Each structure stands twice: as C-alpha cells, then as structure tokens.
Amino acid sequence: MLNEKKSKRGTVIALLCALALLALVILLENTMKPTGMLFTVLKKGAVYALVAVSMNLLNGFTGLFSLGQAGFMLLGAYTYAILTIPTADREAVYYLYNGSAVNFSLPELFGGGAVGLVLGVLLALFLGGCAAAAVAWLIGLPVLRLKSDYLAIATLGFAEIIRAIFQWDPLGPVTNGANALKSFPTFSSFNIQNADGKVILRLSTFVPFLLAGVCVAVIVLLINSTYGRAFKAIRDDEVAAEAMGINLARHKRLAFCISSFFAGVGGGLFAMFANQAQAKVFTTAMTYEILLIVVIGGIGSISGSCIAAFLYVAASEWWLRFLDTETYIGSFKVPFLRTGFRMVVFSVIIMVVVLFFRKGIMGDKELPDLLKKRQKKATKEAVQP
Amino acid sequence: MSEQLLRLDHITMQFGGVVAVDDLELVVNEGEIVALIGPNGAGKTTAFNVITGVYQPTNGAVWFDGAKIIENHPQGKMKKQYKGQCDGLYTETLSPTPDKITRAGMARTFQNIRLWKTQTVFDNVLIAKHCRSTSSVFSAAFRLNRKEEAAQRAQVEELLEIVGLSDVKNELATSLPYGKQRRLEIARALAAEPKLLLLDEPAAGMNPQETEELTAFIGEIREKFKITILLIEHHMNLVMGISDRIYVLDFGKLIAHGTPAEIQKNQRVIDAYLGVADDA
Numbered sequence: 001m002l003n004e005k006k007s008k009r010g011t012v013i014a015l016l017c018a019l020a021l022l023a024l025v026i027l028l029e030n031t032m033k034p035t036g037m038l039f040t041v042l043k044k045g046a047v048y049a050l051v052a053v054s055m056n057l058l059n060g061f062t063g064l065f066s067l068g069q070a071g072f073m074l075l076g077a078y079t080y081a082i083l084t085i086p087t088a089d090r091e092a093v094y095y096l097y098n099g100s101a102v103n104f105s106l107p108e109l110f111g112g113g114a115v116g117l118v119l120g121v122l123l124a125l126f127l128g129g130c131a132a133a134a135v136a137w138l139i140g141l142p143v144l145r146l147k148s149d150y151l152a153i154a155t156l157g158f159a160e161i162i163r164a165i166f167q168w169d170p171l172g173p174v175t176n177g178a179n180a181l182k183s184f185p186t187f188s189s190f191n192i193q194n195a196d197g198k199v200i201l202r203l204s205t206f207v208p209f210l211l212a213g214v215c216v217a218v219i220v221l222l223i224n225s226t227y228g229r230a231f232k233a234i235r236d237d238e239v240a241a242e243a244m245g246i247n248l249a250r251h252k253r254l255a256f257c258i259s260s261f262f263a264g265v266g267g268g269l270f271a272m273f274a275n276q277a278q279a280k281v282f283t284t285a286m287t288y289e290i291l292l293i294v295v296i297g298g299i300g301s302i303s304g305s306c307i308a309a310f311l312y313v314a315a316s317e318w319w320l321r322f323l324d325t326e327t328y329i330g331s332f333k334v335p336f337l338r339t340g341f342r343m344v345v346f347s348v349i350i351m352v353v354v355l356f357f358r359k360g361i362m363g364d365k366e367l368p369d370l371l372k373k374r375q376k377k378a379t380k381e382a383v384q385p
Numbered sequence: 386m387s388e389q390l391l392r393l394d395h396i397t398m399q400f401g402g403v404v405a406v407d408d409l410e411l412v413v414n415e416g417e418i419v420a421l422i423g424p425n426g427a428g429k430t431t432a433f434n435v436i437t438g439v440y441q442p443t444n445g446a447v448w449f450d451g452a453k454i455i456e457n458h459p460q461g462k463m464k465k466q467y468k469g470q471c472d473g474l475y476t477e478t479l480s481p482t483p484d485k486i487t488r489a490g491m492a493r494t495f496q497n498i499r500l501w502k503t504q505t506v507f508d509n510v511l512i513a514k515h516c517r518s519t520s521s522v523f524s525a526a527f528r529l530n531r532k533e534e535a536a537q538r539a540q541v542e543e544l545l546e547i548v549g550l551s552d553v554k555n556e557l558a559t560s561l562p563y564g565k566q567r568r569l570e571i572a573r574a575l576a577a578e579p580k581l582l583l584l585d586e587p588a589a590g591m592n593p594q595e596t597e598e599l600t601a602f603i604g605e606i607r608e609k610f611k612i613t614i615l616l617i618e619h620h621m622n623l624v625m626g627i628s629d630r631i632y633v634l635d636f637g638k639l640i641a642h643g644t645p646a647e648i649q650k651n652q653r654v655i656d657a658y659l660g661v662a663d664d665a
Contacts, residue, residue, distance in 0.1 A: 218526060221526045221528065222525075225525035226520065227525050229515060233504070244513045245488045246484055
C-alpha cells in the first residue's frame with residue numbers, strides 16, 4: 001500500500017516536471033531569437049532522445065545488440081514524407097519521375113487547416129512507426145535467432161540494404177530515387193500565425209518535445225510493466241527466463257518491433273526537423289551516433305539516454321563550433337583551430353567520458369533513483385549520529 | 386498419492402556417440418517427493434534437461450499430468466548412430482520449448498544458481514508470475530491490468546512471507562547469502578504455480594546446518610503448496626530424510642529404484658555410489 005502511494009506520488013511529480021519543462025520550452029521559444037543555435041539543438045536533441053531511448057529499450061533492457069536503428073528511422077521518415085507532401089507540391093518534388101505514384105496527402109484528407117495538419121501529421125508519424133515495426137517483424141523472424149555480435153552485424157546489414165532499396169531508381173515514383181523528399185509539414189508548420197502571416201505563438205520546438213516526450217513516456221510505462229520486467233529477465237539470464245515460462249522468441253520479437261516502431265516515429269520527427277527526407281542521410285554513422293548516446297547516457301537508463309542526447313547534440317553542433325574556425329587573438333593565431341579540429345576534440349571528450357564513467361553518465365539508474373539515494377543517505381546519517 | 390503426474394517412457398539421450406541417459410523409465414506420483422541420485426556424470430541433470438525441454442531426447446516420451454508433452458525418435462544422422470534401445474517404438478516428434486513446459490505446470494531450479502542479477506528479490510519472484518499473466522502488451526503498458534498486477538504483487542508478498550524472505554525483498558538478489566539465494570530460487574519456481582517442482586541439487590555447496598534447514602524447508606513447501614517434487618541431490622541425509630522413493634542412475638542407466646530403506650540395502654547401489662560404512 002505504502003509503495004503504491006509512493007509510486008503514485010512519483011508519477012505525479014514526474015508529470016509536473018514534464019509539464020514544467022514543456023512550459024519552459026514554449027516560454028524560451030517565444031521570448032528568444034528563434035534562429036538561435038539553442039533551438040536547433042533542442043529540436044534535434046528531442047528527436048535523438050526518442051531514438052536513443054528506443055535503442056536502449058532493445059540494447060539496454062532486452063539485451064539484444066541491434067544496429068539497425070538508422071534503417072528503421074529511414075522507413076519512418078519516408079513513410080511520413082510520402083504521406084504528407086501536399087498534392088499541389090508533388091509535381092515539383094517528384095519532377096524527375098513526372099509526379100508521384102501516391103496522389104493523396106493525409107493532412108488534406110483530414111480537411112486541411114490546423115485540424116487536418118495535426119491529425120494528418122500524427123497519423124503519418126504513427127504509420128511511419130507501423131511501417132518500421134512491420135519490417136522489424138519480418139526481418140526479426142530469421143535475425144532474432146542470432147545473439148550479441150551476430151545480431152548486430154545482421155541488423156547493420158539490414159539497415160544498409162534498406163538504404164540501397166530506397167535509392168533504387170525503379171521505385172522513384174514512390175521514394176523519389178536518390179533525391180530528397182521535401183515540402184511536407186515540418187516543425188515550423190505548427191507555429192500559429194495571425195491573418196497577416198505574422199507568427200503570434202511559436203510551437204516549433206514545443207512540438208518535437210511533446211511528441212518525443214509522449215513516446216518516451218509510453219516506453220517508460222512499458223518498461224515498468226510486466227512485459228518490461230520479462231525483457232529485463234531475458235537480458236539478465238536467458239536460460240532462467242525461459243525456464244520461468246517466458247517465451248523467448250515472442251518477447252524478443254515484441255521488444256524488437258516496439259523499439260523499431262519508436263525508431264520509425266523518431267525517423268518521421270527527424271524528417272520534420274531536417275525539412276527533408278533523403279536516404280543517404282540515414283547511414284551507419286547515424287546509428288553509431290545513437291549508440292554513442294546510449295552508451296554515454298548509460299545502457300539501461302532512460303533518463304541517461306535523454307540527457308546524453310541533448311549533451312551530444314549540443315556538443316557536436318554548437319558548443320564546439322568555435323574549434324572549426326580560425327581565430328586570432330590580437331595578431332596571434334590560435335594553433336590547431338581549423339576545419340575538422342572540432343571532431344578531434346569531440347572524440348577525445350568521448351574517450352574521456354567513457355574512461356571515467358565506465359557505465360555512462362547514469363549507469364543503469366534513473367534520475368529519481370539518484371534523489372532517493374541521497375534521501376536514504378541523509379536518513380541514515382540522521383539515525384547514526 | 387495414486388495419480389501419476391510425470392512419467393518418462395524409454396527416455397534415451399545420446400550426444401554424438403555418447404549415451405548420457407539410456408532407456409530411463411521413471412514415474413512420479415502426485416504428492417510424492419522423488420529423488421534422482423547417482424555418481425557424477427550419471428546423467429541426472431541431463432534427465433532434468435530432457436524433462437524441462439532444454440534438450441530434445443533422442444528417443445522416448447514424457448507424459449505430464451495425463452498428456453504426452455515430449456516425444457522423439459532417432460532422426461537424420463542419429464538413425465545410424467543410435468545405440469540406445471526401443472528404436473522404432475516412437476514415431477512422433479513433439480518438442481515444446483522450456484517456457485511451454487513451465488506453463489504446463491513444471492518449474493525448476495538450477496544446479497548453479499541462475500537468479501536475475503540486476504533485479505531485487507521481490508522482482509525476481511514477480512517476473513516468474515509473468516507467465517501466468519493474461520494481459521497484452523497494450524493493457525500492460527497503459528496500466529489497464531491494474532487488478533491483475535495488484536493481485537500478483539499480493540501473491541508475491543505472501544509467497545515471500547511463507548519462505549521467509551520478506552525482510553530482504555528490496556535487496557538485490559545477488560546480495561543475499563548463498564543459502565537464501567537457493568531459497569529465493571525455489572520461491573521463484575513456486576511463483577510460476579507449478580504442480581511439479583524440479584530441484585537440481587538444491588543443497589549443492591551448503592554446509593550441514595544449511596542443508597538441514599533446507600530439508601525442513603522442502604518439507605514445509607510440500608505441506609503448504611501440496612506440491613510434487615522431483616530432486617537431484619548428493620547429500621544423502623537430505624535424500625534419505627525426505628524422499629518417498631529414490632531412483633538411482635549410473636552411467637545413464639537406471640540401476641535401482643525403491644524406498645530409501647530399500648535403496649540403502651541394495652548391493653548394486655552401494656557398489657556404484659553409496660559405498661560402505663561411510664557416514665552415508
């Protein structure tokens with residue numbers, strides 16, 4: 001009973017924190033200059049946080065080492081883009097293929113306007129996730145029999161194949177070949193404008209935060225449910241899990257599909273962030289970026305993945321930018337600073353982080369755990385003076 | 386005491402050219418405690434692994450609770466290599482995965498403790514309840530199964546109370562002393578609501594006092610849960626103290642079976658395993 005009350009209070013506190021964060025985002029967005037690097041980082045960070053959490057669900061909580069994340073993101077991004085490009089713009093986007101084979105647009109099907117935009121985008125993102133999950137189910141049939149490194153190699157191969165298929169010319173009328181898909185609704189489409197076309201309320205950072213936040217919340221709920229516990233049992237000891245009646249094949253497939261679903265949604269969000277969807281962006285390097293976030297944040301920690309996503313994106317896109325430009329202090333040219341030096345420093349930082357935080361920033365703890373520990377210590381000290 | 390719960394028919398397990406279990410016939414009646422003993426390498430654990438679905442037997446069938454759950458006959462390369470008996474008696478192939486067998490009502494512990502290391506004592510037992518849960522992923526994730534979840538948690542609390550682990554329920558499973566880890570493994574198996582409990586050397590690595598406690602504990606479990614137990618053990622005090630019947634394996638073959646008193650007098654068992662005038 002006591003535990004239940006406590007967990008209820010925890011949920012309420014978490015919800016309040018999330019609401020406060022969202023409010024802060026709206027506030028920042030509407031008071032600061034919208035072109036600032038901060039907002040790019042926040043948007044990309046939110047998207048990466050979702051994808052990293054989805055990867056953590058598989059790698060950290062189920063113990064399946066998969067490297068197919070970029071492939072599933074690609075599926076989500078393309079599904080989203082193909083379903084939401086306005087019919088009027090299709091001719092221009094698919095100019096090489098004389099128009100698109102798909103001649104409808106979800107936001108328009110929902111009657112256009114603000115309602116159509118919201119419903120259309122949500123449905124398209126959901127379908128993007130479903131597409132990724134469906135493909136995950138299919139390739140999971142043979143691939144999930146593999147373990148550890150072998151699974152990683154197989155999923156890596158899958159991601160590469162998907163990328164090649166989407167650039168294949170005969171599929172051009174649907175995927176636009178190797179060209180980018182664009183003109184679909186992006187985050188800035190959600191800014192509310194008045195009649196003159198002047199923005200009165202900016203929501204372009206709030207929207208990715210809200211969507212990614214909801215998805216992460218669902219993953220957290222799943223992890224804390226009976227299925228999440230079964231996943232952790234599989235990670236800790238497969239033999240014991242199976243002996244205790246957990247169907248390995250079914251649960252692994254489930255984790256794989258759910259993880260891919262959210263990677264697909266994340267891919268759709270990434271397309272919205274980048275204002276375009278192009279297969280060549282979703283490379284293995286992208287999977288590695290996400291893997292890096294998961295490892296730095298802590299394998300098996302959701303809050304770790306979220307924090308690491310923002311730190312990673314901020315460091316790689318913003319804070320270290322100055323290293324790439326030649327700088328003079330007076331007439332003294334600062335040594336080393338030139339294009340590419342940023343990546344050197346960045347790699348060194350990552351090595352240092354991995355060396356000093358063996359289990360990532362958070363280990364397998366969550367934010368509330370850290371607070372609890374401090375409380376426990378405090379009470380212990382109080383008891384034993 | 387009359388109903389047959391588990392029956393092994395002509396179970397043979399051959400790995401390559403080695404026959405680990407040869408033509409094993411074994412019956413466990415409802416409510417009994419049956420022990421499987423024998424020297425190292427006699428094939429006791431192999432027999433366990435066949436019953437629980439970890440290995441697919443080369444030949445033979447296993448019946449559980451009135452239904453045939455496992456059956457196999459030599460196939461492929463094994464047809465030529467087969468050195469066991471009763472070739473051709475079985476024609477079907479029935480090999481469920483271990484989780485299916487557990488859900489049918491059998492739960493086991495392991496010779497080398499296999500607890501979920503990152504989980505607490507409470508969660509270790511709660512996870513074993515997962516196989517009895519009827520909720521789908523969606524209802525579980527969105528907490529539509531509150532009632533079931535609460536019921537399971539209450540059952541786990543009760544179970545931990547019975548086995549005497551409720552004071553350490555929030556500790557990590559691996560932080561427990563060895564004897565308690567064994568106890569927890571048994572509690573976890575009980576949480577899967579089995580009719581038959583399989584204990585693979587539950588007293589391995591225990592000192593005499595811990596073994597005595599365990600013996601009492603197994604007796605208690607049988608009383609409280611009305612459960613049937615099949616166990617492998619080397620501690621003869623434990624085996625002779627609680628078993629109703631004993632099966633003795635040597636080099637994969639059944640060399641004797643009977644009550645503890647009969648086994649203790651059996652010359653073949655004494656030669657192969659028990660030895661003479663030891664503390665037994």
